[in-house]
Amino acid sequence: MEITNVSPLPLPLPPPFTHTHPAPTLITQGAEALLYRTHFLRPAHPCALKHRPAKAYRHPTLDKRLTRHRILSEARTLVKCRREGVSVPGVLALDAEAGWMLMEWVEGRTVKEVVVAAESKGKKGEGEQERNGEGKGEAGEDDGLRVLMGKIGRAVGRMHEVGVVHGDLTTSNMMLVVRPSQQSPPPLRNDGRTDGEGSYVGGGGRLEEVEEEEGEIVLIDFGLAAQSLQDEDKAVDLYVLERAFGSTHPEAEAGFREVLRAYGESYRGAKVVLRRLEDVRLRGRKRSMLG
Amino acid sequence: MIALGLEGSANKLGVGLILHPPKGGAAHILSNVRHTFVSPPGEGFLPKDTAKHHRLWIIRLVRQAMKEAALRVEDINCICYTKGPGMGAPLQSVAVAARMLGLLWEKKLVGVNHCVGHIEMGREITGAQNPVVLYVSGGNTQVIAYASQRYRIFGEALDIAVGNCLDRFARTLRISNDPAPGYNIEQMAKQGRHLVDLPYAVKGMDCSFSGILASIDILAEKVDANQGGRKDDLTNEVITREDLCFSLQETVYAMLVEITERAMAHVGSSQVLIVGGVGSNERLQEMMGIMARNRRGSVFATDERFCIDNGIMIAHAGLLAYETGSTTAFEDSTCTQRFRTDEVFVKWRE
Known part of the structure; x- marks a missing residue:
């Protein structure tokens, strides 16, 4: 979801969330949807509410059709990912006509935040790094990022393996999450399982200390996702991520090689996609502009 | 100088x-x-x-x-x-x-x-400072934002340009090209009331128009041949050529406004500047205005001279x-x- 610094007009929540107590808090507004933090069934169970408000500029019939289609398609993709064991937030409830979906709350930092933090720490010098007691210095820092890049590659590979392309892979759409420890209360789940496995709800108090090499990558915001088994679509997915990396983290661009390396080893057929990526890069956006 | x-x-x-x-x-x-x-x-x-x-x-x-x-x-x-x-x-x-x-x-x-x-020219005439630019014409469809000495293309048409789609549909209906096919479609669309289902092809900040053209060309054939008179699902009234113009405009302009909004959210801008021949379409300007207002932003457009x-x-x-x-x-x-x-x-x- 794209984050904007333009303060939008407050938009009304769809029912029944108008009566939720405490009221949902707005986390971010993208172009399409608003993301709120609220709770599911009981106040102790945090969850994310994605609301696609009606677009006044669109013809109401077209607007209804698009909103319905997008909510359903995103939910189906998430459910499929979840069934196949890809780390994504689970779907809790939705109303396609009203344009909202409730998902599990993913507690953690975005990969973007983690990388930016790591970069600024790297700039400050090697001396202050608490984790590198052995005096590995900058190399240690790079190791942390490299482990993280490997995780990203494997997470994307896992998603592609099951036939899902994300459509908007950026470092803002990946969370680095530490699984809740055994002591934390088992979160409520919609599929009957009660153990912490596969759930990202309520992490506990050590989130700020999550380092690059710890935790697990959870992919979020499947608003533009599609189900596809074609190498071309997967290669384009990687290309989008590559370009997002280049523009968001120019200094970590070298790290992207590690993403691709890990991706290449993550599933059968990944190597073919990587070869296809070379073609996509060459084509890039250099198509003729003649219509 | x-x-x-x-x-x-x-x-x-x-x-x-x-x-x-x-x-x-x-x-x-x-x-x-x-x-x-x-x-x-x-x-x-x-x-x-x-x-x-x-x-x-x-x-x-x-x-x-x-x-x-x-x-x-x-x-x-x-x-x-x-x-x-x-x-x-x-x-x-x-x-x-x-x-x-x-x-x-x-x-x-x-x-x-x-x-x-x-x-x-659009910047000069409107005084827009650093807008997201939607450039729409017969040959080009691009969403552009300025960053470090270049106008960067955030999104664009993957096949034919939006103006080309409108021009070619005007040919299908044999509408006059004077003063411009798009202008005449706009006038006919004002008489249209029923929205027919057309493909809606947005991929991130890119979009595609060739499938929409193919789809509406088929509908136009049926309307022209008056094959049993295709009817609207809700009102049961016969779909007219004007309805097709209306539906085409509503669909393609919704796509353009959507990709523009996405680019605005992406770069954090609240200004939009519409340039290019299709930019003189008043319905597109109106839709863009509604979107921009909801983002507390503003839309800049020029008249047909520019x-x-x-x-x-x-x-x-x-x-x-x-x-x-x-x-x-x-x-x-x-x-x-x-x-x-x-x-x-x-x-x-x-």
Whole structure:
């Protein structure tokens, strides 16, 4: 979801969330949807509410059709990912006509935040790094990022393996999450399982200390996702991520090689996609502009 | 400083004269004349015929522009022409005319990117500071934002341009191309009431129009043949040609507004500038306005004098480049059908 610094007009929540107590808090507004933090069934169970408000500029019939289609398609993709064991937030409830979906709350930092933090720490010098007691210095820092890049590659590979392309892979759409420890209360789940496995709800108090090499990558915001088994679509997915990396983290661009390396080893057929990526890069956006 | 601008990348031939005051401030438009090659209904404009039209009219238009501006040849600092992108033959005709005038009057040439011309003119006229630009015309569909010396393309049409889609549908319906097919579709759409289902093809910040055209062409065939009169699902009324124009506009403009909004959210901008021939469509401007207002932003658009291809925008963008010391050497004064917006190094902006 794209984050904007333009303060939008407050938009009304769809029912029944108008009566939720405490009221949902707005986390971010993208172009399409608003993301709120609220709770599911009981106040102790945090969850994310994605609301696609009606677009006044669109013809109401077209607007209804698009909103319905997008909510359903995103939910189906998430459910499929979840069934196949890809780390994504689970779907809790939705109303396609009203344009909202409730998902599990993913507690953690975005990969973007983690990388930016790591970069600024790297700039400050090697001396202050608490984790590198052995005096590995900058190399240690790079190791942390490299482990993280490997995780990203494997997470994307896992998603592609099951036939899902994300459509908007950026470092803002990946969370680095530490699984809740055994002591934390088992979160409520919609599929009957009660153990912490596969759930990202309520992490506990050590989130700020999550380092690059710890935790697990959870992919979020499947608003533009599609189900596809074609190498071309997967290669384009990687290309989008590559370009997002280049523009968001120019200094970590070298790290992207590690993403691709890990991706290449993550599933059968990944190597073919990587070869296809070379073609996509060459084509890039250099198509003729003649219509 | 004064520049002469020559534009002829498609079926409009435009000549403009612009003055940039020495101490900065708003540009003065000294003259802005245009002649359009209009093809018969059901036909598009062919490169060969369009080039012939441009060759026939260029001298007359330059004379007229000079006369309107009451300028002498000595007053002109440089001659700007469209280097690309556009149709090959018409571009060549105009480039030859620019070279001829350059040699005859001993003036420097400046080759201008057509898209950058549109953007700079739009900024100058509307005063938009750093907007997200939607550039929509018969040959181009791009969502553009400025960053570090380049106009970067965030999204674009993956196949045909939105204007091309409208133009070709006008051919299908055999609507007049005078003054422009898109204008006539807009007038018919005002009578339309029923929305028919068309494909909606947005991929991130990119979009696609060829499938929509194919789909609505099939519907048009049925309407024309009156095959049992296809009916609206809700009202059971017969779908008309006007309904098709209405549906096409509603669908493609919703796509354009959507990708523009996504780009605005992405770069954190609240201003939109619409340029290009399709930008003169009032329904598109209205929809964009609603979107921008909901983001507490504003939309900037120009009227047909500056939206539709014209010489003044080429003069303006060319003069901006000329003022930073860049000119096009005579032997480099070529033109090209392919010339992407982000290839231009924008020296004149912060």
